[in-house]
Amino acid sequence: MRLVARILVGMALGMGWLALPAAQAQQRITVAAFPAVDEIVRAALPAWRQLHPDVEVAVLSRELNDHHTAMTTALSTAVHLPDVMALEVGYLGRFAQGAGLENLARPPYELRRYQPRFVAYAFEQASTPAGAVLAVPTDIGPGTLLYRQDLLARAGVSETELTQSWEGYVAAGVKIKTATGAYLLAHARDMKDILIRTGIRPGDGMYFDQDSRPLVTTPRFVRAFELARKVRQQRLDARVTAWSSDWTEGFKRGGIATQMSGAWLAGHLNNWLAPGTRGRWRAAQLPEGAFAAYGGTFFAIPRQAPAAQKLLAWQFIQLMTLDRARQLAAFKSQDAFPALLESFDDPFFDEPLPFLGGQPARRDWRLAAAQIRAVQVHKQDGFAREVVDTELDKVLERGKDIGAALADAQRLLQQRAMR
Amino acid sequence: MKLPLPRLSPRWAPYALLAPFLLLFLVFGLFPLAFSLYLSFQSWEPTSGLAAMHYVGLDNFAFALQDEWFWKSLVNTGWLALASGLPQHLVAIPLASFLHQAFKRWRNAVVGAYFLPYITSSVAIAILFSSLFSTDYGLVNLALALLREVPLLGALLPAQAVDWLNEPDALKPAISMIVFWRYVGFNVVLYLAALQTIPPDLYEAATMDGAGRLQQFFHITLPSIRPMIFFGVTLSVIGGLQLFEEPFILTGGKGGSDQAGMTAAVYLYRNAFDFNDFGAASAMSWLLFLVVALLTWLTNRAFRPRGG
Numbered sequence: 001m002r003l004v005a006r007i008l009v010g011m012a013l014g015m016g017w018l019a020l021p022a023a024q025a026q027q028r029i030t031v032a033a034f035p036a037v038d039e040i041v042r043a044a045l046p047a048w049r050q051l052h053p054d055v056e057v058a059v060l061s062r063e064l065n066d067h068h069t070a071m072t073t074a075l076s077t078a079v080h081l082p083d084v085m086a087l088e089v090g091y092l093g094r095f096a097q098g099a100g101l102e103n104l105a106r107p108p109y110e111l112r113r114y115q116p117r118f119v120a121y122a123f124e125q126a127s128t129p130a131g132a133v134l135a136v137p138t139d140i141g142p143g144t145l146l147y148r149q150d151l152l153a154r155a156g157v158s159e160t161e162l163t164q165s166w167e168g169y170v171a172a173g174v175k176i177k178t179a180t181g182a183y184l185l186a187h188a189r190d191m192k193d194i195l196i197r198t199g200i201r202p203g204d205g206m207y208f209d210q211d212s213r214p215l216v217t218t219p220r221f222v223r224a225f226e227l228a229r230k231v232r233q234q235r236l237d238a239r240v241t242a243w244s245s246d247w248t249e250g251f252k253r254g255g256i257a258t259q260m261s262g263a264w265l266a267g268h269l270n271n272w273l274a275p276g277t278r279g280r281w282r283a284a285q286l287p288e289g290a291f292a293a294y295g296g297t298f299f300a301i302p303r304q305a306p307a308a309q310k311l312l313a314w315q316f317i318q319l320m321t322l323d324r325a326r327q328l329a330a331f332k333s334q335d336a337f338p339a340l341l342e343s344f345d346d347p348f349f350d351e352p353l354p355f356l357g358g359q360p361a362r363r364d365w366r367l368a369a370a371q372i373r374a375v376q377v378h379k380q381d382g383f384a385r386e387v388v389d390t391e392l393d394k395v396l397e398r399g400k401d402i403g404a405a406l407a408d409a410q411r412l413l414q415q416r417a418m419r
Numbered sequence: 420m421k422l423p424l425p426r427l428s429p430r431w432a433p434y435a436l437l438a439p440f441l442l443l444f445l446v447f448g449l450f451p452l453a454f455s456l457y458l459s460f461q462s463w464e465p466t467s468g469l470a471a472m473h474y475v476g477l478d479n480f481a482f483a484l485q486d487e488w489f490w491k492s493l494v495n496t497g498w499l500a501l502a503s504g505l506p507q508h509l510v511a512i513p514l515a516s517f518l519h520q521a522f523k524r525w526r527n528a529v530v531g532a533y534f535l536p537y538i539t540s541s542v543a544i545a546i547l548f549s550s551l552f553s554t555d556y557g558l559v560n561l562a563l564a565l566l567r568e569v570p571l572l573g574a575l576l577p578a579q580a581v582d583w584l585n586e587p588d589a590l591k592p593a594i595s596m597i598v599f600w601r602y603v604g605f606n607v608v609l610y611l612a613a614l615q616t617i618p619p620d621l622y623e624a625a626t627m628d629g630a631g632r633l634q635q636f637f638h639i640t641l642p643s644i645r646p647m648i649f650f651g652v653t654l655s656v657i658g659g660l661q662l663f664e665e666p667f668i669l670t671g672g673k674g675g676s677d678q679a680g681m682t683a684a685v686y687l688y689r690n691a692f693d694f695n696d697f698g699a700a701s702a703m704s705w706l707l708f709l710v711v712a713l714l715t716w717l718t719n720r721a722f723r724p725r726g727g
Contacts, residue, residue: 073465075467098465380694
C-alpha cells in the first residue's frame with residue numbers, strides 16, 4: 001500500500017504544480033475561431049485590454065472544418081469548451097438544433113434589445129422558431145454577381161442584359177462564349193445553387209418546409225435543374241469547382257466571365273486569386289432581382305461554459321459586434337462585411353474599389369444586405385445538399401431525367417427528414 | 420543520503436507491469452467499443468451534450484437497414500475489397516515464389532522495396548496519387564496517351580483523358596489500384612516467410628519423380644502455404660471492409676461523385692460528423708462488424724485444413 005500512497009502523493013503534488021500558475025494568473029477567457037476571424041479577434045485585443053486590463057484573451061485558431069468539428073466535440077462532452085466560439089452560418093444552423101449554445105435572448109444578455117442594430121436577416125439566422133437567439137452576427141456575405149467588364153464589352157453584352165432574368169443571363173453567356181471563348185460560370189452547379197435560394201416561401205427552408213416535408217420536387221428545384229442543364233448543354237460552364245486550382249487559374253486567365261458569390265470574393269480576387277485582373281471586374285446585383293447570402297460569421301457562448309466566464313464572454317462579444325470601430329476595422333482589414341447597421345454610414349462604403357474599376361460597389365452590397373431574407377434551417381440540410389448535388393450530377397453527366405432525379409432525391413430526404 | 424528505491428512486491432508486479440497496456444486498451448479500445456454499442460441504441464444530438472441522449476431501441480438499426488446510401492456504401496466496399504484484395508494475393512503468391520527462387524543475396528532489399536508502400540503514410544500516398552491521377556497533367560493519363568499510339572492495344576484504351584477522381588466509373592478502379600499497390604508488398608512478405616518454412620527435400624523428391632516447376636508450385640508450394648493464405652486473406656477481408664483512409668483523402672472526405680468512393684467506413688464517419696447522426700453511425704458500424712465477422716468465418720471455412 002505504501003506504493004499506492006506514494007503514487008497518490010506524487011500525483012497530488014503534480015496537480016498542485018499544474019494548478020499553481022493558473023491560480024496566480026489573472027482572469028482569462030478563451031476565444032475559438034477559424035482563419036480571418038482569428039485575425040479580427042487578435043486585432044481587437046488592444047481595445048479589449050483598455051476596457052479590461054485584468055482579463056487576458058486566448059485565441060484558439062483552427063482550420064474552418066477542424067474548428068467546427070472541435071466545437072461539436074467540445075459541446076458534446078462539455079470538455080475544453082471555449083468561452084466564446086466563432087461559428088460559420090452553415091454550422092450555426094446545425095448547432096442551433098441542439099441545446100449546446102446559450103440563449104442570448106434571456107437575461108443578463110437580452111440580445112433582443114439590440115436586434116434593430118443588426119442587419120435583419122443575419123439576426124434572424126441566429127434565432128430559432130421558439131424565440132431563442134443563439135449567436136450574435138459579426139459579419140455577413142451579401143451575394144453579388146462579379147463579372148468581367150472587358151469580356152462583356154467584347155461580346156457586346158450589357159450589364160442589364162446579363163442581369164435582367166436568369167434566362168437572359170444564360171443567353172448572354174452564349175454570346176460571351178461565342179465572342180471571347182470564356183465560360184459564363186465556373187460550374188453548372190452554381191446556377192442550381194443560386195436558383196434554389198431564390199423564391200423560398202416565408203417559413204420554408206431551402207430543402208424542407210416547417211413540417212420537415214422535403215421540397216425538392218417543387219418548381220423552384222425544377223427550374224434550377226433545368227437552367228443548370230441548359231448551361232451544361234450549351235457548354236457555358238468551365239466544370240471546375242470553387243477553390244480548385246483550375247478555378248483560380250480560370251480567373252487569372254480570363255477563362256471565366258462571371259462568378260456569383262459573397263461580396264468578400266472581390267477581396268480574395270484582388271489579394272491572391274487574380275490580382276492581375278484588377279480593373280477588369282465589375283459587381284452587379286444578382287440577376288432577376290435575386291438576393292442571397294453567401295456565408296456569414298457569428299459569435300456564440302456555450303451553455304456549459306463556467307457561469308463566471310459567461311459575462312466576460314458576453315462583454316467580449318459586445319465589443320466585437322456592437323462596436324462600430326471594431327466592425328469597420330474588420331471590414332477594412334479582412335473584407336468582413338459588417339453586420340452592425342450603424343457602421344453602414346461610414347464613408348468607406350462610398351469609396352471606389354480599384355479592383356472593380358473604381359466602382360463604389362459596397363453601396364450595392366449594402367443595399368443587398370437589407371433585401372436578403374433569412375431562410376429556415378433544417379438539421380438535414382447538409383445531407384439534402386449532398387443528395388441534390390448528386391442527382392444534379394446524374395442529370396448533367398448522364399442525362400438522367402430531371403423529374404426522376406428530383407423524385408429520387410425526394411424519396412431519400414423523406415426517409416431522413418425525421419431523424 | 421541515498422533514498423531507497425520503491426520496490427514492487429511480486430504480488431503486485433504483474434499488475435503494475437500490465438497496467439500501461441490495460442489502461443491504453445481500456446481507454447482507446449474497450450471504452451469506444453462499449454460506447455458505440457450504447458450509442459447505437461440512442462438518439463443523440465451531439466451538440467446538446469451527453470445528457471441529451473435518449474433510448475430509441477432498434478430504431479437506428481432499422482433506419483440503417485432501410486437506408487439506400489448504407490447499402491450503396493456496402494456495395495462500394497465489397498467492390499473495392501474484391502477489386503483490390505483478390506489481385507493482391509493472385510500477384511503476391513507467384514511473386515513471392517519467384518523472389519524466393521530468383522534472388523539469394525538481394526532478396527531482402529527487393530522485398531523491402533515492395534514493402535515500402537505499406538509503411539508510407541497514407542496521407543502522403545493519397546496526395547501523391549491524386550496528382551498522378553490528375554485529368555490533364557497526371558502521369559497515369561500521360562502513360563495511357565502514349566499507349567494509345569500502340570497498334571491494337573490503343574483500341575482497347577479509353578479514347579480521351581480519364582477523369583479518374585471525378586468520374587464515378589473511374590474512381591473505384593483508381594482507389595483499388597492504390598490499395599493494391601499499397602498492400603501487395605505486405606502479402607509478399609507473408610508468403611515469402613511461409614515459403615521459407617517448406618522443407619527443400621520435398622522439392623528435391625518431386626524433381627526426382629519428374630515433376631516440373633508448375634506441378635511443384637501447385638502440388639507442393641500452394642498446399643504448404645495454405646495456412647498463410649488463410650491468414651493473408653483474412654487480413655485482406657478485414658482491411659478491405661474497413662477501407663477508409665485512401666477513399667476519404669482522395670475524395671476530399673466526401674466519397675466522390677455519385678458517392679462512388681464512399682465505403683461503409685467513410686459513410687458512417689460522415690453520418691456522425693457531417694450529418695450529426697451518431698446513433699445511426701454507431702448502428703452501421705455494428706452492422707459492418709457483423710458483415711466482417713460473417714466473411715471472416717466464411718474465409719475460415721474455405722481455408723481450414725480438410726480431412727483431419
